[in-house]
Amino acid sequence: MVDLLGYSREFALLWDFLIEMRQWKDFDFSPEIFWLVFRAYSRANLPADAIRAFDRMVEFGLKPSIHDVDQLLYVLCKRKHVKHAQQLFDRVKHKFEVSVKTYSILVRGWGDLREWEKAHKVFDEMIEQKLDLDLPAHNSLLEALCRGGKVDEAYAAFQEMRSSGVEPDECSYSIFIRAYCEANDIYSAFRKLCKKEMVEEAYQLLNEMIYRGAKPDAWSYNTILAYHCDHSEVNRATKLISRMVKDGCSPDWHSYNMVLKLFIRVGRFDRVTEVWESMGERGFYPSVSTYSVIVHGFRKKKDKLEDACKYFEMMIDEGIPPYSSTVEMLRNKLVALGLLDNIEILAGKMERSNCCSMQELAYAMRGNKSYVRSRAEESELESD
Numbered sequence: 001m002v003d004l005l006g007y008s009r010e011f012a013l014l015w016d017f018l019i020e021m022r023q024w025k026d027f028d029f030s031p032e033i034f035w036l037v038f039r040a041y042s043r044a045n046l047p048a049d050a051i052r053a054f055d056r057m058v059e060f061g062l063k064p065s066i067h068d069v070d071q072l073l074y075v076l077c078k079r080k081h082v083k084h085a086q087q088l089f090d091r092v093k094h095k096f097e098v099s100v101k102t103y104s105i106l107v108r109g110w111g112d113l114r115e116w117e118k119a120h121k122v123f124d125e126m127i128e129q130k131l132d133l134d135l136p137a138h139n140s141l142l143e144a145l146c147r148g149g150k151v152d153e154a155y156a157a158f159q160e161m162r163s164s165g166v167e168p169d170e171c172s173y174s175i176f177i178r179a180y181c182e183a184n185d186i187y188s189a190f191r192k193l194c195k196k197e198m199v200e201e202a203y204q205l206l207n208e209m210i211y212r213g214a215k216p217d218a219w220s221y222n223t224i225l226a227y228h229c230d231h232s233e234v235n236r237a238t239k240l241i242s243r244m245v246k247d248g249c250s251p252d253w254h255s256y257n258m259v260l261k262l263f264i265r266v267g268r269f270d271r272v273t274e275v276w277e278s279m280g281e282r283g284f285y286p287s288v289s290t291y292s293v294i295v296h297g298f299r300k301k302k303d304k305l306e307d308a309c310k311y312f313e314m315m316i317d318e319g320i321p322p323y324s325s326t327v328e329m330l331r332n333k334l335v336a337l338g339l340l341d342n343i344e345i346l347a348g349k350m351e352r353s354n355c356c357s358m359q360e361l362a363y364a365m366r367g368n369k370s371y372v373r374s375r376a377e378e379s380e381l382e383s384d
Helices: 002-007 011-022 031-043 047-060 066-078 082-092 100-112 116-128 135-147 151-163 170-182 199-211 218-230 234-246 253-266 269-281 288-300 305-317 324-336 340-351 356-365 375-383
Strands: none
Touching: 002 011, 002 031, 011 031, 011 047, 031 047, 031 066, 047 066, 047 082, 066 082, 066 100, 082 100, 100 116, 100 135, 116 135, 135 151, 135 170, 151 170, 170 199, 170 218, 199 218, 218 234, 218 253, 234 253, 234 269, 253 269, 253 288, 288 305, 288 324, 305 324, 305 340, 324 340, 324 356, 340 356
């Protein structure tokens, strides 16, 4: 009930309910109830009220603990109310046995706002308090510095972390891979193997990461893969996909979408076929977004409309409803070329599908725009 009232922003009723519960003799309040209140106020962008709820815990027979502080700081920082979180922390830190976790929440919070100096100040306070810094604490600082564009400072902190005996994990390396591949200043790569090829440093990070027993995730590889695709480096992109499989990291939908876009853009249609066939062999089954990459890509290429229709039919056969934008795009191209029979063939297949959404999209294929899928729905499908 507390969660429901908070989600509905019925805060007056919520407090009436809590006060009523306080009068029940057989009911004991738990801190988790107030955690729900903290979250509700933070979600409603009422950070001051969330803090007041924390202060009122004693009215309900609860003595706040450091765990309650951590929960409140976390939900405040998650909703970008870091200034309020810092003010609360400064007010109560002398009343509790503050942990590394508590400080790390604030470091990450300031980092999310790209306030790297404030994040570093909180981290330095941890050191002054002689707390035993753990890996998540170091990673929080690394990410804060990288988000603030201070990659060199982050690498210095990275080296200091290792010299203190804290070994980096895949998260530590992923932070740097992202920072170096996205940095506008490519000269900031920390070993500068090539004057303008900071991606080589990312590869070195990958190698060192694997050497130390950490397992890079698909996101780490995809960051480098995006670099190759943006620079039309077909061979290196292909080799990286193969390396992912060899390293035991399965390429995901984003990996395949990027290389398929690249191959279509540069006209390497033979590679498109190779990659498509390899997906099934590796147990990856394309989603609506991957099919859309193929259909949209082929539609733009001369003499490839037939292939666009072929993959569109494959999508129908798999029972995967296409994006309405894909339907409209393909239909418009067919109409422009006078291929009305092809439209009818595709619409007929969609109509005979067991999928209700597919059946409705058949109307769009025939030119009836009464069925239009929302952008939100398409975004949700693509994220899947």
